[in-house]
Amino acid sequence: MSSRDARVPSVEPPDQGPTDYPDVPRLELDQLLGQLIDRAQDVVGTQDRLRGLLRANRSIVGDLALPVVLQRIVEAARELAHARYAALGVVAPDSGLEQFIHVGFDDETVTDIGHLPEGKGLLGALIDDPRPIKLGNIADDRRSVGFPSQHPPMASFLGVPIRIRNEVYGNLYLTEREGGEFTAEDEDLVSALAATAATAIENARLFGESRRRQDWLQASAEITRQLLSGEGEQALQLIARRVGELANADVVTVVLPSLDQQSLVVDVAVGEGAEQLAGTSYPLAGTLSALAISTGRPVMIGDVQQDTSYTVHLSEVVTVGPVMAIPLVGALGNRGALVTGRLHGQRQFNDVELDMAMTFANHASVALELADARADQQRVALLEDRDRIARDLHDHVIQRLFAAGLSVQTAASSLRNDQRGDRLGQVVDDIDETIRQIRTSIFELRGPLGPARETVRTRVLAVVDDLADALGFSPDVRFAGPLDTMVDDDVADDVVAVVREALSNVARHAQAQRVEIEITATGQKLTIDIIDDGRGLGDTSRRSGLANLQERAERRGGTLSVPEHDGARLIWSVPLS
Numbered sequence: 001m002s003s004r005d006a007r008v009p010s011v012e013p014p015d016q017g018p019t020d021y022p023d024v025p026r027l028e029l030d031q032l033l034g035q036l037i038d039r040a041q042d043v044v045g046t047q048d049r050l051r052g053l054l055r056a057n058r059s060i061v062g063d064l065a066l067p068v069v070l071q072r073i074v075e076a077a078r079e080l081a082h083a084r085y086a087a088l089g090v091v092a093p094d095s096g097l098e099q100f101i102h103v104g105f106d107d108e109t110v111t112d113i114g115h116l117p118e119g120k121g122l123l124g125a126l127i128d129d130p131r132p133i134k135l136g137n138i139a140d141d142r143r144s145v146g147f148p149s150q151h152p153p154m155a156s157f158l159g160v161p162i163r164i165r166n167e168v169y170g171n172l173y174l175t176e177r178e179g180g181e182f183t184a185e186d187e188d189l190v191s192a193l194a195a196t197a198a199t200a201i202e203n204a205r206l207f208g209e210s211r212r213r214q215d216w217l218q219a220s221a222e223i224t225r226q227l228l229s230g231e232g233e234q235a236l237q238l239i240a241r242r243v244g245e246l247a248n249a250d251v252v253t254v255v256l257p258s259l260d261q262q263s264l265v266v267d268v269a270v271g272e273g274a275e276q277l278a279g280t281s282y283p284l285a286g287t288l289s290a291l292a293i294s295t296g297r298p299v300m301i302g303d304v305q306q307d308t309s310y311t312v313h314l315s316e317v318v319t320v321g322p323v324m325a326i327p328l329v330g331a332l333g334n335r336g337a338l339v340t341g342r343l344h345g346q347r348q349f350n351d352v353e354l355d356m357a358m359t360f361a362n363h364a365s366v367a368l369e370l371a372d373a374r375a376d377q378q379r380v381a382l383l384e385d386r387d388r389i390a391r392d393l394h395d396h397v398i399q400r401l402f403a404a405g406l407s408v409q410t411a412a413s414s415l416r417n418d419q420r421g422d423r424l425g426q427v428v429d430d431i432d433e434t435i436r437q438i439r440t441s442i443f444e445l446r447g448p449l450g451p452a453r454e455t456v457r458t459r460v461l462a463v464v465d466d467l468a469d470a471l472g473f474s475p476d477v478r479f480a481g482p483l484d485t486m487v488d489d490d491v492a493d494d495v496v497a498v499v500r501e502a503l504s505n506v507a508r509h510a511q512a513q514r515v516e517i518e519i520t521a522t523g524q525k526l527t528i529d530i531i532d533d534g535r536g537l538g539d540t541s542r543r544s545g546l547a548n549l550q551e552r553a554e555r556r557g558g559t560l561s562v563p564e565h566d567g568a569r570l571i572w573s574v575p576l577s
Contacts, residue, residue: 069197078103083104091169122159130161138156155175157182172193251318252271256336276317321344328368338364477519549572557575
């Protein structure tokens with residue numbers, strides 16, 4: 001055996017079994033890899049949804065106009081939860097829904113559905129108990145009240161409240177999720193969006209209120225300038241118009257009590273039905289305006305169609321819903337009310353609008369006070385001017401006429417039994433008549449704006465003015481003697497009755513073109529002499545009016561005579577004690 005052959009023989013390796021790996025470990029690895037991939041996809045999906053939440057947050061906080069913010073919240077919630085339909089219901093102060101902003105419906109569907117939800121059924125349940133609601137099928141919930149006939153079908157539902165501090169501002173409603181029911185993750189994301197939405201809504205509300213206050217203050221400054229200048233648009237008209245613009249009101253009126261304090265008169269009206277409302281009056285009792293005037297406090301009603309405790313005059317012309325009545329406070333008490341309304345179905349007035357409207361009501365009160373003060377000032381100026389004219393007539397014109405009359409009378413006395421003397425005598429009579437007419441004019445200048453006490457002169461002139469239209473002309477009236485000092489109120493009643501009866505007869509029967517009335521008090525006697533140029537008394541048997549005047553005269557120991565005259569003449573005379 002050679003050395004080569006003496007080598008250690010080769011040893012066969014031991015049997016190590018089959019060379020393939022088992023199937024079970026491979027399956028476990030595939031499952032782990034699949035789960036890892038699923039988890040990674042879930043993480044990616046969650047990241048995408050979180051990015052969507054961040055985008056949604058940026059979109060809703062990027063604007064300060066409340067209507068825009070609300071619309072963006074609804075759109076962001078719909079996109080975030082993969083819902084087909086989304087809506088935001090703003091809760092009204094008295095429950096129910098004040099606004100309903102929706103996306104996902106085309107215009108034709110909205111028109112077919114008709115009236116928007118008011119917060120009943122399932123929507124109302126979220127208002128009553130503001131906690132998230134997640135349903136697989138709306139119809140299976142006992143709180144569901146169904147849909148209108150033209151409403152699209154809806155199954156899955158998610159409702160989340162929007163809270164601002166401790167106040168529920170509104171609710172987000174999502175339906176018809178793509179791929180099935182809403183998940184817990186959907187609820188968490190929409191709840192997070194609702195928290196951001198609450199902050200955005202609060203900021204928009206505060207910004208809107210600050211802008212409105214700024215607008216109100218600017219309008220207030222404008223009205224102040226208008227009141228002080230007294231030029232341009234009438235103050236109450238301007239106030240009512242600006243209140244309507246700034247409060248988004250559909251109709252604004254300023255109502256003032258009538259002279260008898262039994263009714264209210266619409267002095268100014270702007271907006272809906274202004275032409276029909278302006279100048280109208282209505283009973284004071286039982287009205288919302290009367291409540292504001294009597295208490296001196298503002299009053300608000302959410303919907304006058306439902307709250308019928310008080311009568312609102314606006315509803316007689318305009319179909320109003322929310323209304324507020326604010327008293328106009330004057331120096332001597334409440335002078336009226338500023339009544340503002342919105343059409344039925346509009347949102348209610350809030351406290352900010354009430355506060356600002358009260359400021360404008362105070363401006364309206366100032367306007368009324370200034371108007372009265374200016375009227376009084378003009379009345380005093382007119383009185384002073386009339387008094388000056390009357391004084392000049394008395395001190396200068398009458399004295400000169402009297403002096404001229406004496407001179408003419410002296411000249412006439414030297415021409416007796418001469419036609420020239422007779423003519424001069426007639427001139428003297430004309431001067432005397434002119435002096436009497438001027439004295440009557442002096443009294444008319446001073447009387448109406450003089451003391452508040454009525455005298456026989458003022459009462460007679462008032463009767464003459466009342467009957468001037470019936471006569472077709474103004475009678476000539478002359479007074480002579482100390483009537484106001486010698487004629488008491490009892491006798492003045494008879495004087496007024498005589499003048500009224502005589503003028504009424506002339507207006508009805510005489511067809512006269514001229515009437516002269518002369519009332520004279522001389523010594524202890526009062527005489528009324530009334531002459532007209534009509535067709536006279538004739539032979540008519542209707543003398544009941546004259547019999548009444550005769551009875552008045554005889555009761556006082558006086559007389560009534562009807563002497564012959566081309567027209568008619570009546571002389572009524574009584575003694576003065």
